[in-house]
Every structure is written in C-alpha cells, then in structure tokens.
Amino acid sequence: MTLRITKRFDFSASHQLGGLHESHQCARLHGHNYAVELELSAEQSDLTPVGFVRDYGDLSVFKKWLDETLDHRHLNDVVDGNPTAENLAVWMFTQWEKDFPELTSVRVSETPKTWAEYRP
Ligand SMILES: Nc1nc2c(c(=O)[nH]1)N=C([C@H](O)[C@H](O)COP(=O)(O)OP(=O)(O)OP(=O)(O)O)CN2
Ligand SMILES: [Zn+2]
Numbered sequence: 223m224t225l226r227i228t229k230r231f232d233f234s235a236s237h238q239l240g241g242l243h244e245s246h247q248c249a250r251l252h253g254h255n256y257a258v259e260l261e262l263s264a265e266q267s268d269l270t271p272v273g274f275v276r277d278y279g280d281l282s283v284f285k286k287w288l289d290e291t292l293d294h295r296h297l298n299d300v301v302d303g304n305p306t307a308e309n310l311a312v313w314m315f316t317q318w319e320k321d322f323p324e325l326t327s328v329r330v331s332e333t334p335k336t337w338a339e340y341r342p
Contacts, residue, residue, distance in 0.1 A: 223266045226326070227275045231258045231285050233293040237305040256292075257331040258314065260284060261341075262324035276324055284318060307331070307338035315340050 236253040243249065264275040297305035301313055307330040315328040327341040 224263055225266060225269065225275050226261055226263045227278070228259050228261045229278050229281050231260070231281075231288050232256065233258070233288050235292055235295050235297050237297040239306060240304050254332040256310075258288065259327075259329040259331075259337075260318075260322070260325060261327040261329070262322060263326040264324050276322070281322075283321070287317075307336065308340070311338050311340035315342070 232255065234253060234255050236251060238251045239246075239248040260281060262275050269275060270277075292300060297310070301310065303309055311328045311330045314330070315325065318328075319325050327339055329337050329339045331337045
C-alpha cells in the first residue's frame with residue numbers, strides 16, 4: 223500500500239511568456255499569486271517509526287527556498303526558458319528530488335482555476 227502526503231506553499235511573482243502572439247494576455251508583463259503543492263510517497267512498510275512518509279515540518283526548507291528564490295521576483299530572471307506553470311513544476315522537481323527522494327510530483331497553480339503537474 224502506498225501512502226501519499228502533500229503540502230501547499232504560496233508565493234507571488236511576475237512573468238512574461240514568450241512565443242505567444244502579441245495579442246495574447248500572457249505575452250504582457252503580469253503577475254500571479256502562485257501555489258505550489260509537493261507530493262511525497264512511500265510504501266507503508268517504509269514509513270518512519272512514527273508513521274510519517276516524512277514530517278511535514280521537514281518541508282520548511284522548501285518554503286525558505288521559495289521565499290528566497292522566487293517570491294516577489296520576476297520569474298524570467300530566475301528560471302531558464304519560458305516560466306510556464308509546466309516548466310516551473312519540472313524545474314522545482316529537479317531542484318528538489320535529491321533532497322526529498324520521496325518526492326513524486328510537483329503541482330503549480332497560477333490562478334485558483336489552473337494547475338500544472340509534473341509526475342515523472
Ligand atoms: N498550459 C498553460 N497555459 C497557460 C499558462 C501556463 O503556464 N500553462 N499560462 C498562462 C498565463 O500565464 C496565465 O496563467 C493566464 O491563464 P488563464 O487561465 O488563461 O487566465 P485567466 O485567469 O485570465 O483565465 P479566465 O478563463 O479568464 O479565468 C496562460 N495559459
Ligand atoms: Zn501568467
């Protein structure tokens with residue numbers, strides 16, 4: 223049996239998407255209140271003695287990194303390539319998979335209605 227935990231984090235940032243027609247709203251400089259959701263998974267037999275996949279508190283280092291790296295920044299200056307929600311999800315996964323071997327997906331939301339998920 224597989225257990226999955228998720229924790230949500232928030233940050234605010236600006237971006238401007240390239241490769242779109244100039245009339246596309248996202249070709250203009252704009253910002254979002256982003257949400258990021260990390261999912262970590264483990265087999266029941268691999269839970270910690272306490273019964274955790276991993277202590278939610280261990281993820282505070284991700285929150286610190288988010289605040290220092292992305293919060294109130296222009297994402298085009300931080301991320302290689304186009305800062306779409308999809309590319310941000312892949313980028314964050316590759317940044318954090320070594321620190322959190324239990325990481326199974328990263329989800330990124332730009333608006334309350336949209337989510338992009340990377341689940342390799
Ligand atoms: N697949 C993706 N599509 C879009 C992305 C993205 O990252 N991946 N990004 C954008 C824009 O950055 C922005 O998020 C606009 O999104 P959209 O939902 O189209 O904008 P609205 O909130 O204004 O949509 P309404 O339908 O008017 O609520 C665009 N697409
Ligand atoms: Zn946008």
